Amino acid sequence: MDVTQTAPRRPRKPSSAIPPRDPPPSYEVAISHPHPQEVSEETPLLLGPDSAHTTNQIPTSSPRRTRPRPARLRREFSQTDSYDEGLGSPPLSPVELAENASLLARWTYRLKWYFRPIVKKKYWMPALHLMVINFPFALAAWVYLFVGTLVGTTLLLLLPFGVVIWWATLIGARAFSRWELALQHKFHLRFTDFATPTVPYRYQPSLLSGPRSPLLTASALQLETGSNAEDREHEIHPPEYQRSFLQTTYAMFLDPASYQPIFYFIVLKGATTLFMTPLIVALFPVSVILVAPAPLALRLLRRIGLWQADLAMEALEWVVVLE
Numbered sequence: 001m002d003v004t005q006t007a008p009r010r011p012r013k014p015s016s017a018i019p020p021r022d023p024p025p026s027y028e029v030a031i032s033h034p035h036p037q038e039v040s041e042e043t044p045l046l047l048g049p050d051s052a053h054t055t056n057q058i059p060t061s062s063p064r065r066t067r068p069r070p071a072r073l074r075r076e077f078s079q080t081d082s083y084d085e086g087l088g089s090p091p092l093s094p095v096e097l098a099e100n101a102s103l104l105a106r107w108t109y110r111l112k113w114y115f116r117p118i119v120k121k122k123y124w125m126p127a128l129h130l131m132v133i134n135f136p137f138a139l140a141a142w143v144y145l146f147v148g149t150l151v152g153t154t155l156l157l158l159l160p161f162g163v164v165i166w167w168a169t170l171i172g173a174r175a176f177s178r179w180e181l182a183l184q185h186k187f188h189l190r191f192t193d194f195a196t197p198t199v200p201y202r203y204q205p206s207l208l209s210g211p212r213s214p215l216l217t218a219s220a221l222q223l224e225t226g227s228n229a230e231d232r233e234h235e236i237h238p239p240e241y242q243r244s245f246l247q248t249t250y251a252m253f254l255d256p257a258s259y260q261p262i263f264y265f266i267v268l269k270g271a272t273t274l275f276m277t278p279l280i281v282a283l284f285p286v287s288v289i290l291v292a293p294a295p296l297a298l299r300l301l302r303r304i305g306l307w308q309a310d311l312a313m314e315a316l317e318w319v320v321v322l323e
Helices: 043-047 070-080 094-114 121-157 159-188 245-254 260-290 294-320
Strands: 028-030 064-066
Touching: 121 159, 121 260, 121 294, 159 245, 159 260, 159 294, 260 294
Parallel strands: none
Antiparallel strands: none
């Protein structure tokens, strides 16, 4: 009978170069002793053959690792400044906080400035004029003046009828010019004051002497020419209304300002309105529905309104300004 004896292994000494490892600081090793009745019959298999007879006397249990609490984790990471693990971010310095506050203030100011036209009346008034009022008014003026000019010129062979048509055309031209300037002044808020006469012709001081001039009444104007002109007092009376229908009609026909609105409404106003109105009616409601491009559209309409208002003033202001 061969009996082989195995020599017991010598325990390995820990090397002096490698220090023993300490358990991680974030974990706790706890050994709990369960109740002896909770030990199952399969426990001797885990303990080995030599300790099988002691299973009923010595309660055994396996070591259990418990997870640390979040408060302890936060405390340990704050002590070791371990912000690279993604559990937090380092606190901002006062300079960075000031920069963030200034950046937020700038963006807030820019947003308020961009959306300011939505709550301003001066931006909605041009849009209302260009979308609702401008096209019907321009169409009525164009039809009236075009038909009056064409029919009046054709009927000049029949002198009484042609004169009557032209008289009505010139009256309408001067009336449309005053309405146009009134609309531009009301909706575009650009023009402070302009004199609007209550008669359909321009005031002209007469060179004839006497208060009862056949034209618009004024005292005699004595023009000084040269540097050696004598000093004389000129008494200029304010213009007075001419009560004669024939004289006012004659002055209206001779006034070149009576024919200027015809060119403006037929050529300038008609072309600009026909080009701008379809684009404005098609694009502006879409921008208002989308909200974001609405301030930009309001600013653009205000600039367009001021441009066409300046054009109207340049073309029609001579008609209504007192000279």
